[in-house]
Amino acid sequence: MKPLQPAQKIVIASHNPGKVREIGDLLRPLGLEAVSAAELNLPEPVEDGDTFEANAIIKARAAAEGSGLPALADDSGLCIDALDGAPGIHSARWGGPDKDFDMAMRRVHEELQQAGATTPQQRKAHFVCVLALAWPDGETETFRGEVHGHITWPPRGEKGFGYDPVFVPEGFDITFAEMEPEKKHAMSHRAHAFDKLLAALRTAQRQG
Numbered sequence: 226m227k228p229l230q231p232a233q234k235i236v237i238a239s240h241n242p243g244k245v246r247e248i249g250d251l252l253r254p255l256g257l258e259a260v261s262a263a264e265l266n267l268p269e270p271v272e273d274g275d276t277f278e279a280n281a282i283i284k285a286r287a288a289a290e291g292s293g294l295p296a297l298a299d300d301s302g303l304c305i306d307a308l309d310g311a312p313g314i315h316s317a318r319w320g321g322p323d324k325d326f327d328m329a330m331r332r333v334h335e336e337l338q339q340a341g342a343t344t345p346q347q348r349k350a351h352f353v354c355v356l357a358l359a360w361p362d363g364e365t366e367t368f369r370g371e372v373h374g375h376i377t378w379p380p381r382g383e384k385g386f387g388y389d390p391v392f393v394p395e396g397f398d399i400t401f402a403e404m405e406p407e408k409k410h411a412m413s414h415r416a417h418a419f420d421k422l423l424a425a426l427r428t429a430q431r432q433g
């Protein structure tokens with residue numbers, strides 16, 4: 226991987242200000258300056274890939290080509306074994322236009338019941354986060370993080386977002402939405418993907 230030198234600007238290919246801030250904080254110790262795709266008026270590409278990697282790459286490449294700067298994008302979701310990996314890359318879409326995750330979680334539960342999956346063992350699931358880093362010359366690297374657990378019902382907890390109230394991580398008996406955010410953030414799919422990205426960036430900076 227090519228090194229990113231300190232003071233290098235890097236585009237965060239997201240129009241979500243919370244995500245841009247969070248990623249900017251993580252990159253600052255490496256001396257990298259994060260700018261958002263929204264600040265640069267970059268359009269949002271159509272995410273029509275059929276894997277997390279493909280969609281993260283579509284977003285990162287579009288931002289790198291549109292800005293002439295290295296760009297970082299993420300794609301994430303929940304995969305349930307008994308549902309053949311659904312909702313997977315469609316995790317956000319299951320919430321509908323109103324981002325109604327009570328509805329999405331109910332759908333998960335109903336589909337699991339239809340599949341006859343009632344025990345934690347039969348309700349295994351994992352969150353996935355893929356980060357893609359793209360350079361304007363087309364070079365692209367991806368980093369995948371996962372956290373494994375099972376789906377519970379009814380939903381429990383007020384912290385977190387999305388599917389957190391029905392996800393119980395392995396080794397715990399509370400959901401992600403009942404867990405202190407610092408604890409979730411330290412063990413999440415996103416944390417694992419970022420650890421891999423930061424390790425690769427540090428190695429490249431040392432070697433470059």
Ligand code: IMP
Binds near residue numbers: 299317320387388
């Ligand atoms: P993205 O923003 O296109 O990556 O969509 C990710 C979707 O997956 C979100 O809308 C959430 O529904 C779900 N998701 C991803 N990460 C988490 C998490 O940490 N907790 C709960 N839901 C998540």
